[in-house]
Amino acid sequence: MTNEILVIVEQRDGKLNGVSWETLTGAQTLAAASGWTVAAAVVGHNVAAIAAEIAGKKVAKVYAIEHKDLALYTPDGFVAALKPFIEQQQPRVVLLPHTYQVRDFAPKLAAAVGTTLLPDCIGFKYEGGKILFTRQMFQGKFVADISLSGNGLCFASFQTGAFRGDKVEAGMAPAAVETVAASIADGAILTKPEAPYKESKQAVDLGQAQIIVAVGRGIKEQKNMEMVRQLAEAMGGELGASRPICDSGWLPMDRQVGSSGQTVAPKLYIALGISGAIQHIVGMKGSHTIVAVNKDAEAPIFEVADVGVVGNLFDLVPPLIEEVRKLKA
Amino acid sequence: MKILVCMKQVPKKDAALKLNDAGTWIREDIEFEVNEADAYALEEALRQREKHGGEVVAITAGPARSQAVLREALAKGANRAIHLEDDRFAALDPFNIARAIAATIKDDNFDAVFTGLQSDDYGYAQTGVLLSYLLGWPHATIIMQLEKIETGIKVKRELESGSFQYVSLPLPAVLTMQSGINKLRYATLIGIKQAKSKPMRKVTWEEVSAALGENLHKIEKLYVPQKTKQTEYLSGTPAEIARKLVEKLRNEAHAL
Numbered sequence: 089m090t091n092e093i094l095v096i097v098e099q100r101d102g103k104l105n106g107v108s109w110e111t112l113t114g115a116q117t118l119a120a121a122s123g124w125t126v127a128a129a130v131v132g133h134n135v136a137a138i139a140a141e142i143a144g145k146k147v148a149k150v151y152a153i154e155h156k157d158l159a160l161y162t163p164d165g166f167v168a169a170l171k172p173f174i175e176q177q178q179p180r181v182v183l184l185p186h187t188y189q190v191r192d193f194a195p196k197l198a199a200a201v202g203t204t205l206l207p208d209c210i211g212f213k214y215e216g217g218k219i220l221f222t223r224q225m226f227q228g229k230f231v232a233d234i235s236l237s238g239n240g241l242c243f244a245s246f247q248t249g250a251f252r253g254d255k256v257e258a259g260m261a262p263a264a265v266e267t268v269a270a271s272i273a274d275g276a277i278l279t280k281p282e283a284p285y286k287e288s289k290q291a292v293d294l295g296q297a298q299i300i301v302a303v304g305r306g307i308k309e310q311k312n313m314e315m316v317r318q319l320a321e322a323m324g325g326e327l328g329a330s331r332p333i334c335d336s337g338w339l340p341m342d343r344q345v346g347s348s349g350q351t352v353a354p355k356l357y358i359a360l361g362i363s364g365a366i367q368h369i370v371g372m373k374g375s376h377t378i379v380a381v382n383k384d385a386e387a388p389i390f391e392v393a394d395v396g397v398v399g400n401l402f403d404l405v406p407p408l409i410e411e412v413r414k415l416k417a
Numbered sequence: 418m419k420i421l422v423c424m425k426q427v428p429k430k431d432a433a434l435k436l437n438d439a440g441t442w443i444r445e446d447i448e449f450e451v452n453e454a455d456a457y458a459l460e461e462a463l464r465q466r467e468k469h470g471g472e473v474v475a476i477t478a479g480p481a482r483s484q485a486v487l488r489e490a491l492a493k494g495a496n497r498a499i500h501l502e503d504d505r506f507a508a509l510d511p512f513n514i515a516r517a518i519a520a521t522i523k524d525d526n527f528d529a530v531f532t533g534l535q536s537d538d539y540g541y542a543q544t545g546v547l548l549s550y551l552l553g554w555p556h557a558t559i560i561m562q563l564e565k566i567e568t569g570i571k572v573k574r575e576l577e578s579g580s581f582q583y584v585s586l587p588l589p590a591v592l593t594m595q596s597g598i599n600k601l602r603y604a605t606l607i608g609i610k611q612a613k614s615k616p617m618r619k620v621t622w623e624e625v626s627a628a629l630g631e632n633l634h635k636i637e638k639l640y641v642p643q644k645t646k647q648t649e650y651l652s653g654t655p656a657e658i659a660r661k662l663v664e665k666l667r668n669e670a671h672a673l
Contacts, residue, residue: 162584163546164555188576191534192558195511195546204512204633207541220637226443226538229434231642238633278555284582299672323673335597341579348575348595356672363430366540377670379662380648384431388642395665396648397658407659415663415673 089240091124094179096170097142098187099130100161100284104138107185109253112145114212114246115183116257121214124180127151131169131270133159139265146257155270157277163193164277169270171200179241181219186245188347198243206234206244208366223247227365228388248347248370290342292326294350299325299358302345302372303333306361306382306401310338315405316360322412328352330368346371360401364389418471418565418588420462421522423532423544424455424490426483430537441636451486454533458594460601461563462531463494469565471528472496476521478506478514484617491612492604498615503622510632511539515547520628521620529570530591534559542593549591556591557584561598 095115097108115126129151130138139152153173158165174182174197182198184190186208198205206221213220213233220233221244236242294300301320307313320327327343334344345352346368357375362368364380364387372378373392380393381401390396397404428434432447462473475490477483478501487498501517509517530549535542542558549556561581562573569587575595576582604612651658651665666673 163557188559188574191542192546192574195543196550196556199512199547199550204510204547205543206634207543224540224642225639226428226434227540228642230436230443230639232636232640233638235635235637236633237635238631279557279584279586282583284576284580286580290579331596344579347577349579351578356666356670377666377672379666386433390648391642391644392646393648394646394670395662396650397662398650399655399658403655404658407656408662411659411663412673415667 089178089180091122092148092177092179093118093124093126093181093183094174094177095126095128095147096182096184097128097130097138098185098189099132099135099138102132102134102137104130104141105185105187106253107187107248109256110248110251111183111185111246112142112147113251113253113256116146117251118181118183118212118214118219122217127177127179129153129170129173131158131166136265136267140262143263143265144259145263146259147263150263150265152265152267153270154267155272157272158270160281160283161189162277162279162281163196164279165272166193167197167200168272168276170197172271173268174201181242181244184245186247190245194243194245201241201243202239203236203241203243204238206236206242208247209244210247210250212244224366227363228369228391229386247366249373287341291340292342294326294328294343294345294352297326297352297354299323299356300328300345300352300354300372300375301325301358301360302328302330302362303360304330304362304368305332306363307333308361310336312402313338315409319358319405319409319412322409322416323356325356325358330362330365359389359393360405362389363387364391418465418469418528419526420465420471420473421525421527421530422455422459422462422473422475422490422495423518423530423548424459424475424477424486425452425533425536426450426477426479426486427452427536427538436639436641440638440640442639449482449485451489452533452536454535454594454596455486456533456601457596457598458531458533459490459493459495460599461594463602464599465563465565474499474525474527476518477501478509478517480504480507487617488612489604491615491617492608493602494608496615497618499618499620501620501625505622508632509629510634511541511543512547513629513632514544515551516628516630517625518548519551520625528588530589532591532593534593534595545591545593552589552591554589554591555586556593557586558593559595560592561595563592563598
């Protein structure tokens with residue numbers, strides 16, 4: 089086992105997924121604490137340009153793992169390409185961004201190289217050669233420090249926003265880039281993917297809204313949506329929702345805020361009856377001012393709220409609509 | 418289609434969770450329920466059986482209380498259930514759970530294994546994928562739609578930011594379902610009655626322990642997250658809070 093921290097970045101259609109910079113920052117932070125070195129790998133077909141982009145950062149080396157069958161992502165292809173590479177590289181740590189793609193292949197890859205992925209980590213603690221990874225539990229209500237044992241290889245993915253992509257350190261000179269020709273056996277890839285696409289034209293782009301009034305399970309019934317609609321209207325804002333509201337069909341899917349839906353950062357985000365599950369928070373924690381209303385004082389949403397009201401949203405919303413209308417009059 | 422549905426019992430969504438004395442887990446004097454995504458996986462299996470015939474088998478690994486999840490599955494229409502029953506199952510990491518399940522079903526000839534995309538307690542999102550590794554089957558995750566085709570199965574995977582992707586794969590396969598893939602049915606009174614006489618196979622720890630390995634993850638400490646943000650809480654009557662909030666948003670946050 090070497091002292092290498094290997095970052096596996098993510099790309100689609102020849103474009104680097106920006107969250108990869110966050111993972112690289114995480115790796116550099118770990119390297120600074122441990123004295124280990126950082127290397128990076130990008131998997132795909134014709135990814136030389138991406139490899140070059142990464143090589144501009146402070147990394148010891150960049151690997152472009154190439155094969156024509158890796159042009160479109162498949163879990164079988166990625167595992168087949170990365171397993172021998174990791175076995176050869178013998179890194180101490182493998183880090184990935186916790187994206188939907190990583191969730192799809194990384195557990196299998198980790199198993200294939202004899203370990204178990206520690207997913208969706210929000211940070212780490214390093215002390216005397218040992219790493220403790222921190223991750224949320226019970227939908228954010230608690231946090232756990234987790235140690236890994238086994239063959240010594242740490243395999244972990246970082247949650248979006250766990251590190252700052254804009255804090256990634258640039259290199260003094262471009263790092264060396266090595267192209268690795270992946271070997272993928274005929275018939276190894278059993279899944280046949282079609283190209284990703286966006287569902288029907290998004291009627292509303294929440295990313296552009298300055299004010300979002302978002303509603304979660306706490307709204308209880310569809311008929312209660314009307315008062316929230318009135319609040320959004322009074323404020324001149326857009327309606328947003330956590331996943332269960334959209335799953336129930338009370339609001340269309342393009343109103344969903346969260347990892348599966350839209351990531352927003354408006355001036356004002358009002359979360360009504362939203363508990364603050366991880367998948368929702370990653371989509372709105374960048375909002376400038378967050379107001380949360382929830383009858384559960386322990387709801388994780390309060391961890392990101394600037395202003396909190398522990399109480400019944402049905403009691404608060406009507407007078408709130410009044411006050412906003414008075415203000416705007 | 419002969420479908421195995423992996424289901425997990427987790428703390429109820431609104432349960433007031435408290436840390437145990439050791440600070441390594443939560444106290445279990447709370448109410449439990451079926452993991453939400455797994456309920457969607459079961460519903461999808463039932464619908465596929467309605468379309469194509471076959472059998473739906475629900476499985477769980479956990480203490481005695483987790484049987485409730487299987488009773489509910491049977492009441493909703495599953496044909497039979499398998500309970501890997503032992504307190505020790507609850508402490509296994511996902512790779513070991515997958516090993517236990519793989520060992521249990523090795524003689525069963527399932528066409529597919531459905532799981533929820535992740536559990537609401539750990540949120541690891543791995544047991545299904547690890548099971549596909551152990552079984553040597555292809556897999557697909559975060560599925561919003563499922564269709565049986567001639568060469569196997571065609572699924573619609575959910576990607577980030579409102580994107581989707583269709584993927585085809587042969588059977589047998591492991592598929593992990595996203596919440597909202599369908600609308601959940603309620604168990605009927607007749608279903609609940611019939612559930613009592615449906616086969617419930619119990620599997621002991623001893624029967625599968627040879628297949629297990631070391632747990633590679635250890636929770637050293639579980640704790641309440643340290644707040645990095647300073648939340649200002651507003652109190653008073655609803656009318657007072659409304660007034661204070663609007664004033665704050667206008668004058669301090671300049672948001673209104």
